[in-house]
Each structure stands twice: as C-alpha cells, then as structure tokens.
Amino acid sequence: MTSLINSLPAEALTALRTGDDSLAAVLLSHEWRLFARASQMPPPGDWRIWLILAGRGFGKTRAGAEWVRGEIMRGASRVGLIAPTMADARDIMVRGESGLLSVCAETDTDENGALIGRPVFQPSLRRVVWRNGAAAMLFSAEEPERLRGPQHDRIWADELAAWRYLNAAWDMAMFGLRLGDRPRACVTTTPKPRKLLKELIADAGTVVTRGATFDNAANLAPAFLDAMRARYGDTALGRQELNAEMLEEAEGALWTREQLDALRSATPGDLRRIVVAVDPPAGAKTTSDACGIVAAGLRADGTAHVLADASLRSARPAVWAQRAVALYDSLEADLMLAEVNQGGDMVEAVIRQVRPDVALKKAHASRSKWLRAEPVSALYARERVTHARGLAELEDEMCAFTNNGLASGSSPDRLDALVWAISELIPPGRGEPRITGL
Incomplete structure (x- = not known):
C-alpha cells in the first residue's frame, strides 16, 4: 500500500498532505489502480491479445479505455479504436461515461513526466488526439476496408462478437497492427459462439480474462441485479449476457x-x-x-x-x-x-x-x-x-x-x-x- 501511495501523482500527494480533500478527490478519481478489480488490470507477460470475455456491466469498457490510457502514457502513439458501428465508437469508446474522454485526466503524464493531459476529440477526422501527438483513430466493423492501410501499435476492439463483418474487419485490423516493438490489442466483448472468438481463445498469444455482471455488484444498483437474476437467471440470454458463458448451439440439433x-x-x-x-x-x-x-x-x-x-x-x-x-x-x-x-x-x-x-x-x-x-x-x-x-x-x-x-x-x-x-x-x-x- 505504501508503494502504491508513493507512486501517486505529485499533485495528489500534495493535496492530501495539505488537507485539500476536494482537490485530492478530483485527482485521485482518475487513479484507476485505486478502484480497479484485479480482473480489470492488464495481465503480466508477453501477450499479443488481451481478451476480456465478460457480462454486461462488468466494467469492460472502463478496462479497455484505461488500458488505452495507460498505453499512451507508456509511449504508444497510434491506436485503433474499433466498434460494431461508428456511433458505438464515438458514443461508447470515446464519449461514454467510461470512455476515453472520461477516464483520462488533465494531469496525465508520460513515462518521462511530460504532461500529455486529456485528449481532444476531433469528430470530423474520426480521431482522438493527445498533446504529445499520440492519436487514436475510430473505425467501424461495418467498413472493414477502412482498416486497410492504417498502421497501429495498439488496438482496442470493443464487442468483437457483435461485429457485422467479423472476419474481414479483424483480418484488416491485424494486418495493420505492426508498429513498435510490441504491438498489442485489447478485445472487450460479451462472448458469442463465433469461430474467430474460439480461435483467439485457443491462440497461445492470447490471455483471456473472464468475468460476470455480478463481479461488479458494488457499482451496480441492487434493484438492477435482482431484476436480472429474476428475469434472466437460468436463461440462455442471461448465461451469455450476464455470466459471459459462450453457449453452443449445433446446427441440426433437436432442441434450441x-x-x-x-x-x-x-x-x-x-x-x-x-x-x-x-x-x-x-x-x-x-x-x-x-x-x-x-x-x-x-x-x-x-x-x-x-x-x-x-x-x-x-x-x-x-x-x-x-x-x-x-x-x-x-x-x-x-x-x-x-x-x-x-x-x-x-x-x-x-x-x-x-x-x-x-x-x-x-x-x-x-x-x-x-x-x-x-x-x-x-x-x-x-x-x-x-x-x-x-x-x-x-x-x-x-x-x-x-x-x-x-x-x-x-x-x-x-x-x-x-x-x-x-x-x-x-x-x-x-x-x-x-x-x-x-
């Protein structure tokens, strides 16, 4: 705990020491390490894909946005943000309450202590830009060809299992994930029995994090959780969307x-x-x-x-x-x-x-x-x-x-x-x- 406190931004430590609780609260609200569950933190090791298979309300979006933020602070400069639609990329990955604009702070710095601050969203250019020149481009999985050409050192792929042109969009994204010494991708999705998803799970370069809606019960309304259990508890939809189980249904099976x-x-x-x-x-x-x-x-x-x-x-x-x-x-x-x-x-x-x-x-x-x-x-x-x-x-x-x-x-x-x-x-x-x- 002492090492964690000592690693907090200097501004937050000063506010705490001088008794400026309101300022400290604002500064510390952006310290993800203080609030994240272990399953929301990037895993150790030399992986290429971090695959988060989790239920609704687990905190996938926050985990993905915080991962991008952390990678930018560690030197990443070209990030691809891919969602099922362009509206999803804009309204969830960037502008959402757990999106990039919300999780980044004006006090964010790079590894050398240089201020990079909160990024600016440029809708007409479909990108988010930081003060140090790092940029995150927005893409829709409905337009796989737009991923042909751009290069990235990091990719955040949201709700992969819901992509309309799943294989084409993923292939184009992977062809472009080639910048830097360790190009990586974070995939945040509710699981569905898609062939590509199964291949990613089996890939030696993938680290899989699994989680359920109820893992985040402390941040969700009790009435919501009770309603979800009562309405969807044992249903296939509930097992998929809440418990993040990948449910198979064979073609030609006698039951559905x-x-x-x-x-x-x-x-x-x-x-x-x-x-x-x-x-x-x-x-x-x-x-x-x-x-x-x-x-x-x-x-x-x-x-x-x-x-x-x-x-x-x-x-x-x-x-x-x-x-x-x-x-x-x-x-x-x-x-x-x-x-x-x-x-x-x-x-x-x-x-x-x-x-x-x-x-x-x-x-x-x-x-x-x-x-x-x-x-x-x-x-x-x-x-x-x-x-x-x-x-x-x-x-x-x-x-x-x-x-x-x-x-x-x-x-x-x-x-x-x-x-x-x-x-x-x-x-x-x-x-x-x-x-x-x-």
Whole structure:
C-alpha cells in the first residue's frame, strides 16, 4: 500500500498532505489502480491479445479505455479504436461515461513526466488526439476496408462478437497492427459462439480474462441485479449476457436454446408420478462417460416437467448409485428407471445395495440415441414438456446433440437419461390427452 501511495501523482500527494480533500478527490478519481478489480488490470507477460470475455456491466469498457490510457502514457502513439458501428465508437469508446474522454485526466503524464493531459476529440477526422501527438483513430466493423492501410501499435476492439463483418474487419485490423516493438490489442466483448472468438481463445498469444455482471455488484444498483437474476437467471440470454458463458448451439440439433427458455417454469405442485432415470457409464475413469441421472414428473394434464439433473462424471458404481437413490428419496419418486445395456445385472445389484426396496425398472436400448430422442423432441415442440431452473449442463447437451452425436465425441448421457425419463412418463405414440363425454 505504501508503494502504491508513493507512486501517486505529485499533485495528489500534495493535496492530501495539505488537507485539500476536494482537490485530492478530483485527482485521485482518475487513479484507476485505486478502484480497479484485479480482473480489470492488464495481465503480466508477453501477450499479443488481451481478451476480456465478460457480462454486461462488468466494467469492460472502463478496462479497455484505461488500458488505452495507460498505453499512451507508456509511449504508444497510434491506436485503433474499433466498434460494431461508428456511433458505438464515438458514443461508447470515446464519449461514454467510461470512455476515453472520461477516464483520462488533465494531469496525465508520460513515462518521462511530460504532461500529455486529456485528449481532444476531433469528430470530423474520426480521431482522438493527445498533446504529445499520440492519436487514436475510430473505425467501424461495418467498413472493414477502412482498416486497410492504417498502421497501429495498439488496438482496442470493443464487442468483437457483435461485429457485422467479423472476419474481414479483424483480418484488416491485424494486418495493420505492426508498429513498435510490441504491438498489442485489447478485445472487450460479451462472448458469442463465433469461430474467430474460439480461435483467439485457443491462440497461445492470447490471455483471456473472464468475468460476470455480478463481479461488479458494488457499482451496480441492487434493484438492477435482482431484476436480472429474476428475469434472466437460468436463461440462455442471461448465461451469455450476464455470466459471459459462450453457449453452443449445433446446427441440426433437436432442441434450441430459445425453445428451452420458453419452456422453463416453476415446479408444479400437481405431479402425480415422478421418475428418476439413470444412464450408467461403462467405467469410472476420468475419461469415462458421465452417469446420467435425471428426474422428471408427470402432471395431471398429461404433460411432463423435468425436475433435476444429478449427473456426475468419473464416479464408481457405488457413488453414482448413492447419488441416484438420494435423488429418488428427496423427490419421493415412484420409479427408478435404469438402462442396463452397459452393466446388465450389475446395475440393478449396485442400486439395490444402496436401497434394496427401490422400485426399479430395467431398460434395454435397442435403437440409437438419436432415434430414441426424436419422439421426445417432438413432445417439446408440442410444449408437452417444461423445465425447472438449474438445468444448464443438461440443456447445453440437448442443444449440442445432432444425428452425429456431440461434437466433443462424448456420450450424451444427461440427454439419454432425460429421454428415458420422459419416454416412461409419456410413452411414444401416446396422443394428446382427451376429455371424453360424460
């Protein structure tokens, strides 16, 4: 703390020592090191790309603007500011409440102590200029060709995942990032499953910082945070925009995130039958498939509700059997349904070791997972199945499963357990419930 205080600007130290609190407050308000969270500070090391994947309200814009400010103070002279649109570059990156004009101070100096001050925005020239001649040019990702030609030693790319011409704009920007000894870029974005974003994450020259909206709770209104949790808590949109998760949705999958979001509801109180379905793995190694354990219930109107996903990976038979029985007991389930293709009589034996009197039904899969899942998917399309909250991993698997399986090569065991449970509650071929004449 002492070293941090001693490194503050001389004007701020003087104001503090002489008791001029108002002046000190103004000067210290621009000392980012005093207020920033560790995740908002540039990472150490010889990286080329600093990728900040974070939710709305995390403080991405402030982190990006402060990074540019710091780089200018350390000698950078040609910066590219790239946003989804030119209006975004102007109104968020430059003029915004966390933009460059707001974070820079009149007392800013370079490494030699020379005053560079707050920059001046020149809208007609699409640039921000400092007193020492350093400049930041504004670009729109809607016009990739404007990035052809300009050279930069630093680039701040904002909301990369929302760029209209993502690959073209990024390629042109990277061709121009060639000035100085260590040209670098800071990317601030809410993640979306874009191929380029995945490539950047995997690049050895990229350092990734992840964060959620709620990391910045101290600077956000409690009412806003409560509203976001209540409205978007477990939805795909909330997981992406608030928790900054990169959500996959495979082309040709039997389910979509939009569909599942629309079917999420509170657990009903009129469930007349509850089933816990178990899809056991072939082994218990770290490379083994997961043990799918999913519970679902049947309403009085003949529709089903998925209650819980207690699946687990790398578990010995005794462990997954205990997990399945615990879920069965907690829900006061009527039936445990276990696929026995992998373990045969062993599956029943290990479950009965935990609970001898469990109501157990053994199931044998004679068709592929895809063919068994199709009729269940049709029930979802007819809105005959709803989901409780807290099923994110199951829903991820559902939205990634195609007729080629999962792209990861893993077995869709959560999904398989779901299919067994729903098929038991609403057997394939059963029509819509009808009310007969009295």
